[in-house]
Amino acid sequence: MKRGVIQTYDSQRGCGFIEPEGGGPRVFFSSRVVEGPPGLVRPGTQVQYEEAPGRNPGESQASRVILPSSAGHHPSAGPASASHRSLPPECIFTTLFS
Template identity: 35%
Template sequence: MKTGTIVKYDGTRGFGFIEPDTGGEDVFLHASILDEQLKQVLQGGMRVQFEAASSNQGTKAVAVRLLGAVSQAPAAQVPAVKQERDDEELCEVLSAAEFSQKITDVLIEAAPSMTGGQILQVRRQLVSFAQRNGWVEA
């Protein structure tokens, strides 16, 4: 089994994402594979052990087991890097992982009817666009 961190889990909508410790794309997590007790406590930042399988909409978790206590999500641990602009205004440059998490949060809130596969597809394109334009760290 692989290990990772829950990036986002929406118990009301019944899905979320796992960021694998080995890197790569986040893994879609649907509530249908969780036992009732885990559905009640699962939240962002929790460490999990999981098995994943490829599907036509990306990688999805097929088994999940909670590891240890709640911790902060990895994106929250990434220090913000400040970069000075010509006009002396400072802006925060996010890591690709942090930018990806923020996109997920916005999409879940703004478009609740989107499927996990659609969220992954939009997020992948936005992160790629941001990286090409130097808006996020590579």
């Protein structure tokens, strides 16, 4: 299983991107594949994830995202979700037709 950090997340649209540990292209995820406390789905949260091919060639998406347990987790300061303006169009488009 790979590791990364949630880079962006829009709670209204239910999607975001993970920045892989060690670099590489970011990975799209939908809230439907997230396992763990919903309150921890926010930028800066470290996650484990399984990667699958995305809708377009060369893109990838998470088929499973595991959040840390709430025990011992200290959420970062800031809003729980990012504005949709900070998300790329593919996140917005993908969730409209899912």
